[in-house]
Amino acid sequence: MVSRRDDDALKSASVAAAIRDAPARRARKMWRKLWLDIHLYIGLVVGAMLVVIGITGSILVFWHEVDAWLDPQLRIVTARPGGARDFAPLETIESAAAAAKPDGGRITHIWMPRDERSTYLVYYDLDGETRRFGVDPYKATTTADRLYYSRSNPFRHALMGFLFQLHFSLLLSDLLDDGGDTVGVMALLLIVSVLSGLYLWWPAPGKWKSALTLKRGARAERLNYDLHKLGGVYFAAVLLAVLMSGIYMNLRDPFVWVVDRVAPLTNGGAFERKSEPAAGRSPIGFPQAIAAASALSPEGRIERVDFPDGERGAFTVYQDDVPGVGRFIRSRSLIVDRFSAAVTAIEDNAHGTAGDAFLRWQWPLHSGQAFGMTGRLLVLASGLLCPLLFVTGVIRWLQKKRARRA
Template identity: 40%
Template sequence: MLSSITIAKADTRLVKLKARRKLWLDVHLYLGLIAGAVLTVVGLTGSFAVFFVELQEILNPELALVSTPVEDRKKLHSLDEMVDAAESVKPLGSRFFKLYYPRKPDIAYKFLYFIRDDKQAKNGDGYYIFVDPYTAKVNGTQLYYLKDRYWGRPIVGFIMQLHWCLLQGRTGADINGILAAISIISVLTGLILWWPLTGKFKQALTFKRNASAVRFNFDLHKTFGFYSAIVLLPVLFSGVYFNLPEHVNVLVKLFSPANRPTAFNTIPAEVRSKPPHAGQQALSLSIVEAIVQERYPAGRLWMLDGPKSPEGVYKIMKKDVTELSRFIGYRDVAVDQYSGEILKVYDSGGGSAGDVLLDWQWPLHSGHAFGWPGRILVLLSGLACPVLFVTGVIRWRQKCRARRSADKLDRRRTDR
């Protein structure tokens, strides 16, 4: 008797769980249909974006790689000499914006210049100038940013913009952020649906042998969904943060203080250079670099951001600062452009819990937090997006056909 009651209760619970599962299935379906197509594009472009630096070098070796023979690479020229070389070929009306340090000895220094001249039709366009550090000679110049259009950009820049804003500017970035948030819910509901009600987890994590095409598609969707969710969830959350940082900050501050200024800048806008003395000029890049290297030698030079106004500051960014973290060891240093005084230092992973969470977002999104394995996992998660969308649509169409067939059969039985 007891056994019968227990079985009855179990059957009742299973019926309730299946009814609840039907609700989650509908939510998962419609969210997937709404966000899936865009997530496919964003996922594929994100897979390429993981290696955008390497892609630039592969696609433009004549610009990005140094031509100086290895035996002649005795000593780097000073940064000021490289700046002089870049200044000699810079586009008319352009000004220095940023320097990207090479990641390897055989890579050129990359200077970014923007045209800042209202009288020019190309005002706002950005150019990369590649300089061989061993000869202080320019490898070439590349138009990279076009202010008013996306077509005509180098393929890597085009992919990056398609990934970030769907080629729709700020509006596209907002839409992308919203769809990333929807995709998080879709992934979570997919995990709810994946959870085996009967407790057969091995079956839920593998493909059925000798299965039909319908069953293979189902297994492909659920297994890809489960394994990719481990990486997709943090990548999607970081995508929401980069596109909708103010909204994420509001959410984070509900649980912990967060002082990180923005998603892409760790130095507050209030940090400014002091007014110069009469005739005092801005320090050269070589001097600023030497000041930071002497004070903070750990890590690898990554970027040098130039002042954008007479009150602006130099910002030198370093990565792989293992004394901070093996995973998110980033240090940004703000330097007064006239006196060389270090005005602000931001060490990733050293603030509140909220700041640490936000500091993790770029390393997680790019996969750099875990080196090559992390980058490959992010690459695979991006490739999983079209697989999940296509198999999900196929599964939906299969169910629609099965439902129509069942309805036809019911009508025939009724007619009899």
């Protein structure tokens, strides 16, 4: 039985402990208030732009499928029974593309047919515009010629070109030289917002189950809070990966500089896409570039060919579904000299340093290609989650504002 004197002693000890812990509690409270403010103001200032970037990014995960659905005349042809075996020779396709390109136009890249019903998709630059046309893989005839992107007027873009520019630069690259830099800084701020949200959510021991589930029968205010909290928690990894890769693509030089200091890169991450001097040799065409790449790397499917930019430029041949280069990323790019047809560099996860591999993960993570259809669906869902996070966050802020007034 505890005496009154012992009881008083216990109370005194508790009071003394509370007094000793008071500074630490105040510090924790102030620290939490700081991160609440950071999370709030980043969300309010940058959140609306995140909605635009998220929705457009969700569409662009399946941009080939959406583009073909929107413009079948450009991208769809009638398949023949033999499928790809009945395709015209690449030299015939090259001649058809060269004949269809207007005088003064420069072909920048060609997307290869994705299946037996798809065209070759040829992009070319002309007078400050990027245009594109399709080439029937069986007949080698052009299917359409469309404006894709206008450097002078963002509202003259084709829908898909408009969505890409809106996603990567919020159309600021059409007005400012640093449009991509602005979006890169926004992505950096949003990473801070996601991390601060995780810190504020982190549950005490024994509270994990309730912290990871919706409260049954909750009122609207609590339901809104749970939706905001759980949406951010369950998709935090995907959001952080997509935002980090967005920084890489928009703030590439400082991003590469940091990576090179942590995990040294091959040639500082500068993979040169250059050819040796012509020395009297005639340039090859894209069929020869594909043949050279396929001879060195016969596995996989040719996805795209980038054309040389300038006299010293080189072809870049992109392959997908390549076995042996990685468990989750199966893509590879090969640099082909435009005069000698020699493969001068191979970029994939089987070559280079750990830093090189980290950089090569960025685009597959951003687009969802790293994990096949599962990755694409996760990136799609994370983009559609952005409006939910913004709306529920604004509602939560207004609820607290009304509570303080009351």
